[in-house]
Amino acid sequence: MKVSIIVPCYSVASKLPRCVHNLLAQTFTDWELILIDDGSTDNTWDICNSFTKNNAHIHAVHKENGGVSSARNTGIEIAKGEFITFIDSDDYVKPDYLQKLVEGQEADLVLCGFRSSTGIDFTPEPQYLIGDDLSKNIQAIVENDYLLYSPWCKLFRRDIIQKHQHRFDPEIRLGEDTIFCYKYLLYCSSIKVVASNSYFYDGVWGGYKKYVLTRQEVEYLDKAEITTLHNINQHFNCRIDLTYRGYHVAMLKGLYEKFRDYDTFEMYTRTHDVLPPEHFFANHKLSYIFWGIVELETLYVDKEYCAGKLFMQRLHHFFTIPTNQLLSYSYKMRLIHYLVKSKHYTMAHVLLIFLSILKH
Structure with missing residues (x-):
């Protein structure tokens, strides 16, 4: 056979x-x-x-x-x-x-x-x-x-x-x-x-399935992928950039399209701590920036320095803000997370607009 x-x-x-x-x-x-x-x-x-x-x-x-x-x-x-x-x-x-x-x-x-x-x-x-x-x-x-x-x-x-x-x-x-x-x-x-x-x-390439992974599953998957790619680098003596691989990255890539589907958005909010005000989604560009910041900040807050550095590098990759500017605004990103958790949505929205201007 x-x-x-x-x-x-x-x-x-x-x-x-x-x-x-x-x-x-x-x-x-x-x-x-x-x-x-x-x-x-x-x-x-x-x-x-x-x-x-x-x-x-x-x-x-x-x-x-x-x-x-x-x-x-x-x-x-x-x-x-x-x-x-x-x-x-x-x-x-x-x-x-x-x-x-x-x-x-x-x-x-x-x-x-x-x-x-x-x-x-x-x-x-x-x-x-x-x-x-x-x-x-x-x-x-x-x-x-x-x-x-x-x-x-x-x-x-x-x-x-x-x-x-x-x-x-x-x-x-x-x-x-x-x-x-x-x-x-x-x-x-x-x-x-x-x-x-x-x-x-016969499917949607890169499309999201109608379920959301738990944070524990995301971290498990991310670790598995990054570890495997690291082993490939070692085995073949190559230089695959591990910073922008992993499921955290794949998840961010699909956030914009994902939240245009209201059913998927509802499912997400049932399994995540941070519940955004609906008016953020009136502007998809701002919602994309917002969710990139909140999701990664939630995943990496209070972790060791290397994880925080990786968080900043990933934001740089997705929002195309120069690294030197990005690092200087890390406090504002953390502040956005705090304001949203505290339901101070207006101030968070102002900071989001500020960051969206930086993006250009």
Whole structure:
């Protein structure tokens, strides 16, 4: 068996048939398909079972709901192929998808591009990286969000995964797939990038899910990502900038769009201490600055100096205020946090306007 295709499924009865039918149309035929039903609440399990009846190379497993990481790990445990690829159950692939990936089978990791329902059409430049070439180019691979964001569009070696007991972290609800890909890099001596976009991602790229991580989860995820990237820097002797990576950064990137969705805003306010006055959201530019300050200040207040310095660097990155100005206004940022907590919204708003002027 050459390739094991692992598809985690949760209540996707309307889209799963499209996913499987497109896999059945693959021009490359030496594969097995593992459908993992993660405790679906619709008839997804029945659909999984129906595909196994006339296809000996399709296997279906039903398990209690444990999340996508748990489902993928279950698939890894029973996979028999020389290689493993992951496909999301609401996505689909073109007939040449597996064939294109297998063309890079001499490498420890094969990467390709994708298209999305929102108009993204990413076809990477082909390259084969090994030895010094891998060390020189690993930073560009990591910093290209399209290449390592998720486990799909990739071909992993099963023997590497098993040798290192490499698994998805079930403790992480969001971003677990990126961490999985980052850590796998540490076991790679070669990477092949193929010029293909045969994977179709049927979702919103970088979109927020309809739940908000707790602060403890954010800190756990941030630590996992920063630690892994630090290890990559050490292993490949490269200089990935850790300051602007991590989930705190990803969270800030989406704040502006996130709070335009009132339902998501309501969910956020139920799980966070600081409740802003609604009029701040009349001006999205100010709300973006406001939430960047409050969120990071809340996360790092009363921590050691290094954490405070990291806080200032991240604000510099997101609000494009020169570092020398930014450091001189750190007291005002802390004051905004205090004023909001004390419900002195008018004074906080004045300071926000002042900071927004600095931004230009």
